[in-house]
Amino acid sequence: MIDLRTFAMVTGKELRLMRRYPLSLANSLVLTPLYQLVLPALLLGAAFLVQGQALGMSALTGTTDFAGWLAIGMVGAIVTSTALAGPARAMMGERDSGTLEQTWAMPLSRSSMVLGVMSGMIVLSLVSAALMVGTVALLFGARYRPGAFLSLPVLAVLVIGLVGMGYMSASLALLWRQASGITDNLGYVVTILSGVTFPVVALSAALQPVSWLIPTTWAIDLARHFSLGADTLLPVPFEAAALVLTSAVYALIGRLMFAKTEKKLRADGRLAQH
Numbered sequence: 001m002i003d004l005r006t007f008a009m010v011t012g013k014e015l016r017l018m019r020r021y022p023l024s025l026a027n028s029l030v031l032t033p034l035y036q037l038v039l040p041a042l043l044l045g046a047a048f049l050v051q052g053q054a055l056g057m058s059a060l061t062g063t064t065d066f067a068g069w070l071a072i073g074m075v076g077a078i079v080t081s082t083a084l085a086g087p088a089r090a091m092m093g094e095r096d097s098g099t100l101e102q103t104w105a106m107p108l109s110r111s112s113m114v115l116g117v118m119s120g121m122i123v124l125s126l127v128s129a130a131l132m133v134g135t136v137a138l139l140f141g142a143r144y145r146p147g148a149f150l151s152l153p154v155l156a157v158l159v160i161g162l163v164g165m166g167y168m169s170a171s172l173a174l175l176w177r178q179a180s181g182i183t184d185n186l187g188y189v190v191t192i193l194s195g196v197t198f199p200v201v202a203l204s205a206a207l208q209p210v211s212w213l214i215p216t217t218w219a220i221d222l223a224r225h226f227s228l229g230a231d232t233l234l235p236v237p238f239e240a241a242a243l244v245l246t247s248a249v250y251a252l253i254g255r256l257m258f259a260k261t262e263k264k265l266r267a268d269g270r271l272a273q274h
Contacts, residue, residue: 007158008116009116011117011119011120011123012119012120015119024202037256052180057069057199059174060199060201060202061199061224061230061231062229062230062231063224063228063229063230063231065142065143065228067136067137067140067141068137068142068143068144068227068228069224069230070133070136070196070197071133071136071142072138072151072198072220072223072224072227072242073194073195073197073220073224074129074132074196075129075132075133075155075220075223076158076194076196076216076219076220076223077124077194077196077216078125078128078132079122079125079129079155079158079162080160080162080165080187080189080190080191080194080216081187081188081191082121082122082124082125082126083118083121083122083162083163083165083166083169084165084166084168084169084183084184084186084187084190085169085183085184085187086117086118086121086122086166086169086184087114087117087118087121087166087167087169087170087173088169088170088172088173088183088184090117090121090170091170091173091174092173099174101136114166114167114170114258115163115166117166117170118162118163118166122159122162126155143167143228144227144228145227145228145229146228147226147227147229148223148226149226150169150225151222151223151224151226151227154219154222154223154224154226154240155220156218156244157215157220157243157244157247158215158216158243160247160248160251161215161246161248161249161250161251161256162215162248162250163214163251164247164249164250164251164252164253164254164255165250165254166254167254167255167256167257167258168253168254168258169183169259169260170258171254171258171260171262174261174262174265175261177265190214190216193207193210193211193214194214194215194216194217194220195211195217195221196212196218196220200221200233201233212242213246214246215246215247215250216244217233218239218240218243218246219243221233221239222236222239222240222243
C-alpha cells in the first residue's frame, strides 16, 4: 500500500533539492539532451535531405517530419532514462551525504519513499520533455497534428512501466554500491533499442524482438503516429495492448524485486547500515 503522506513529503523534498541548483537542473534536463542527442541527429539527418525531404525516412516511417519524429523520441528517452538512473543516483546521494541510514531507519513505507523520489524526477523530466518538443518546433519547424493530445494517455500508461523500472533501479542501488554505472548504461541501451533516433525496423532481426519487450518502444511509436501520422510497427490496437501489457509486467516485476531486496536487507541486518 502507498503511504500518501510519505509519498507527498519525499516528492516535495526532491523538488526542493532540485530547485536549489537551477543551472545544474537546466543542464541535465534540457541542455545535455539537446547538444548530445537532438542537435547531432538533426544535423546528420539534414545532411541527407533530398530537396528538403527525408525520402528514405518517409519510406521507413511514413513521415518526412524528421525534427518532430526525433523530438517525440527524445521525450521517451528523457523520461525513461530518468526513471532508470534517477532512483539509484538518489540513493547514492543519500548515502554520500550520510542520511540514507537515518532515512531508511524511520518507521515509514520505504516503497512510498522510493515512489516519491521517482515522482519528483519524472515530473521534472516531463517539463524538460515539453520544453524539448517546443524548442524543436520553434527552431527546426516540427509540425504536430491536433491528435498529438492522444499521446497523453499513452505517456500515462508508460509512466506505470517506468515506476517498475525505478523500483529496479532503487533495488540495485541498495544491493550494490556502484549501481549507477549499471543503471546509466541500461538507460543508453533502452534508448537505442526503443528507436529514439532511428526507426526500430532498422534494427537487426535479432534485436527487434528485444525492443518489443520495452514499453518505451510502443509508447514512442504510438505518440509518433498520433502526433505526426507516422506508420506504426503494428496496428494501433495491438500496440496499445502491447504498451499496457509491458508496462504492467515491468511494474509488477519492479515492485516484487524491491520487496525482495528490502526483505533481504532486513534479514541480513543491513537495511539501516547500507
